[in-house]
Amino acid sequence: MTNNFDNEGDMTARLYRSLQLVRRAEEVIADIYPSDKIKSPVHLSIGQEAVAVGICDALRADDVVSGTYRSHASYIAKGGDLNAMFAELYGKATGCAGGKAGSMHLIDMGNNVMGSSAVVGTTVPIALGYALAIKRRQEDRIVVTFFGDGATEEGVFHESLNFAALKQLPVLFVCENNQYAIHQPLAKRWATDRICERVETYDIPTARFPDSNVESIRNHAHDAIKGIRAGGGPSFMECVTYRWREHVGPGEDYDAGYRRQSDLKNWRDKDEVARLGNALDDGMRARIDAEVELEIAAAVDFAEQSPFPPIEELHSHVVAD
Amino acid sequence: MSSPTENGRVVTYVDALLEAMGQEMRRDEDVFLFGLDVDDHKGIQGSTVGLVDEFGPDRVFTTPLSEDAMTGVAIGAAMAGMRPVHVHIRMDFLMLCMNQLINMAAKSHYMYDGQVSVPMVVRAMIGKSWGQGAQHSQGLHSLLMHIPGLKVVAPSNAYDAKGCLTTAIRDNNPVIFVEHRLLYFTDAYVPEESYTVPFGQARTVRQGGDITIVGVSNMLVECLRAQELLEEEGISAEVIDPVSLVPLDIDTITASAARTGRLLVVDNAWTNCGASAEIVAGVVERTEVPLMARRMGYAPTTCPTTPVLEDEFYPNPVTIAEKAYAMVRPRADAWHPDPERAKLAYQAQFRGPF
Numbered sequence: 001m002t003n004n005f006d007n008e009g010d011m012t013a014r015l016y017r018s019l020q021l022v023r024r025a026e027e028v029i030a031d032i033y034p035s036d037k038i039k040s041p042v043h044l045s046i047g048q049e050a051v052a053v054g055i056c057d058a059l060r061a062d063d064v065v066s067g068t069y070r071s072h073a074s075y076i077a078k079g080g081d082l083n084a085m086f087a088e089l090y091g092k093a094t095g096c097a098g099g100k101a102g103s104m105h106l107i108d109m110g111n112n113v114m115g116s117s118a119v120v121g122t123t124v125p126i127a128l129g130y131a132l133a134i135k136r137r138q139e140d141r142i143v144v145t146f147f148g149d150g151a152t153e154e155g156v157f158h159e160s161l162n163f164a165a166l167k168q169l170p171v172l173f174v175c176e177n178n179q180y181a182i183h184q185p186l187a188k189r190w191a192t193d194r195i196c197e198r199v200e201t202y203d204i205p206t207a208r209f210p211d212s213n214v215e216s217i218r219n220h221a222h223d224a225i226k227g228i229r230a231g232g233g234p235s236f237m238e239c240v241t242y243r244w245r246e247h248v249g250p251g252e253d254y255d256a257g258y259r260r261q262s263d264l265k266n267w268r269d270k271d272e273v274a275r276l277g278n279a280l281d282d283g284m285r286a287r288i289d290a291e292v293e294l295e296i297a298a299a300v301d302f303a304e305q306s307p308f309p310p311i312e313e314l315h316s317h318v319v320a321d
Numbered sequence: 322m323s324s325p326t327e328n329g330r331v332v333t334y335v336d337a338l339l340e341a342m343g344q345e346m347r348r349d350e351d352v353f354l355f356g357l358d359v360d361d362h363k364g365i366q367g368s369t370v371g372l373v374d375e376f377g378p379d380r381v382f383t384t385p386l387s388e389d390a391m392t393g394v395a396i397g398a399a400m401a402g403m404r405p406v407h408v409h410i411r412m413d414f415l416m417l418c419m420n421q422l423i424n425m426a427a428k429s430h431y432m433y434d435g436q437v438s439v440p441m442v443v444r445a446m447i448g449k450s451w452g453q454g455a456q457h458s459q460g461l462h463s464l465l466m467h468i469p470g471l472k473v474v475a476p477s478n479a480y481d482a483k484g485c486l487t488t489a490i491r492d493n494n495p496v497i498f499v500e501h502r503l504l505y506f507t508d509a510y511v512p513e514e515s516y517t518v519p520f521g522q523a524r525t526v527r528q529g530g531d532i533t534i535v536g537v538s539n540m541l542v543e544c545l546r547a548q549e550l551l552e553e554e555g556i557s558a559e560v561i562d563p564v565s566l567v568p569l570d571i572d573t574i575t576a577s578a579a580r581t582g583r584l585l586v587v588d589n590a591w592t593n594c595g596a597s598a599e600i601v602a603g604v605v606e607r608t609e610v611p612l613m614a615r616r617m618g619y620a621p622t623t624c625p626t627t628p629v630l631e632d633e634f635y636p637n638p639v640t641i642a643e644k645a646y647a648m649v650r651p652r653a654d655a656w657h658p659d660p661e662r663a664k665l666a667y668q669a670q671f672r673g674p675f
Contacts, residue, residue, distance in 0.1 A: 109436045125391070125396075127397060132398050132401075159390030163384075163391070
């Protein structure tokens with residue numbers, strides 16, 4: 001398993017390894033998908049990896065992340081168990097939720113990955129509740145809540161900003177602004193694109209990353225988290241990024257007409273996975289790539305070999321003992 | 322006064338809630354209390370008054386008017402191992418919490434395969450009378466009963482209020498705790514020491530052989546008055562308080578209904594797809610003997626404010642007694658008890674305004 005929490009050694013190699021693991025894991029998912037072995041709708045982050053990878057590199061293992069239905073990236077980047085994730089997509093008993101969650105509800109509490117939700121905005125206040133407990137217990141951990149641009153339109157997002165600022169909760173808000181809610185562009189949904197300005201009115205410091213440069217995100221998060229850990233209250237980051245594939249499913253959908261192939265080309269030209277890979281020497285890159293492929297192949301094999309849950313599992317965990 | 326026990330002192334429902342809350346907060350550091358106005362001078366009609374002085378503002382705090390996010394905060398804190406109690410001074414406000422309650426609180430333990438549990442309590446008060454109107458009066462427990470993963474309890478007296486709140490706080494699941502404004506100043510014997518009332522165990526409050534009457538929440542009080550009126554006519558009604566609606570002790574109700582052959586369920590809610598429908602269906606599915614079953618609840622309308630119409634909106638001891646009488650003596654002439662004699666204690670005591 002990759003370890004992003006050992007923040008030692010060469011940062012470029014470390015970030016590249018994590019980026020490549022997320023990218024390749026999702027490409028493999030897309031490859032497997034037509035076989036119908038994955039029995040769960042997948043919302044891929046291909047093209048958006050730098051956000052989760054940059055943020056998670058600045059976290060400690062005991063920090064907590066909370067994601068969305070598009071959370072393969074944050075799950076993997078935070079160190080979520082890859083075998084359990086693939087098994088979950090396959091609906092197997094060894095999945096991170098025993099096959100009851102699927103892609104949209106990944107969880108790995110052992111690695112401090114909170115469960116994700118299919119309903120936009122829903123996990124944001126839940127992350128705050130976790131942070132409230134951390135603060136009450138006077139721990140110095142923090143919680144990152146990842147959400148998309150669409151979530152910022154939900155009332156609960158604004159309720160959450162207000163409460164986090166009011167209670168000075170140890171929370172880092174990370175908006176993965178991929179500019180589309182399903183097929184609807186920001187221009188059809190936002191009166192203005194000044195989301196950081198909106199957030200600042202709650203006295204929450206903000207930063208915007210127009211190209212989602214992974215080192216910029218990582219370094220800003222590192223500094224912001226220091227302040228949050230020290231009791232300085234929440235912080236907000238808007239990371240503008242781009243989803244290369246369709247909203248749900250493995251394919252591309254540029255023929256649908258709601259966005260342009262030229263936009264994809266612009267974002268592909270500044271692909272962070274390729275940029276960091278090219279920055280490494282060939283030997284290092286080849287070694288990382290080989291390790292990543294082995295890790296993913298092992299996870300796929302684990303998922304394929306694992307049994308489906310027994311029928312009795314339908315009725316387990318309806319209520320807690 | 323209707324008391325399941327004769328131990329302890331006579332205590333009001335509201336003081337029983339306060340006592341349970343204080344005892345649980347003393348017992349477990351992870352219990353905290355929040356919701357709009359829980360720390361003000363009125364303290365939710367007195368049910369939280371003074372707790373902030375003892376436990377401090379980290380454990381007893383008011384909230385922004387953000388019911389949706391605050392419910393999420395409760396869920397997240399519960400997932401982190403705390404035991405939040407979230408108070409709503411009217412149940413109608415739960416409509417702002419439904420995404421969090423139904424999509425997350427109810428489902429997380431199952432959806433995440435037991436990796437987390439959500440031990441939280443949602444206290445929700447139903448209002449009635451003196452012009453509470455359309456959005457301060459709704460008994461919405463049935464909406465929540467529908468969803469696997471939520472427990473729903475509706476104690477009808479001070480003893481059960483204290484015991485059920487204690488049980489709810491210690492439960493590892495989300496519990497919707499249904500209170501009724503008019504029960505707040507009813508009293509019962511309540512032991513001073515901490516105790517629990519088990520969920521899923523109905524209470525047979527009066528024994529009888531002619532008809533089984535089930536009353537939910539404050540309708541239990543109205544049913545008891547109806548039972549007294551019926552007794553004067555020589556009709557012996559068995560009155561059952563389900564206490565908890567999920568889990569529901571359908572067996573106790575079924576056994577009684579099978580014995581009396583008549584079942585009248587009176588809910589403090591609409592009957593359509595309601596708790597009353599569930600109880601009747603559950604009994605019918607479990608019994609082989611012929612059974613006459615009827616339901617009573619709110620009129621199928623929105624609750625009006627003017628007393629003339631509002632009185633007509635709710636079942637009351639007279640209408641309950643009349644319905645039961647007609648079920649037991651279908652061929653007798655209609656019987657109309659004296660409305661003055663049907664008055665409940667709170668109607669004599671309560672002068673308004675709220």
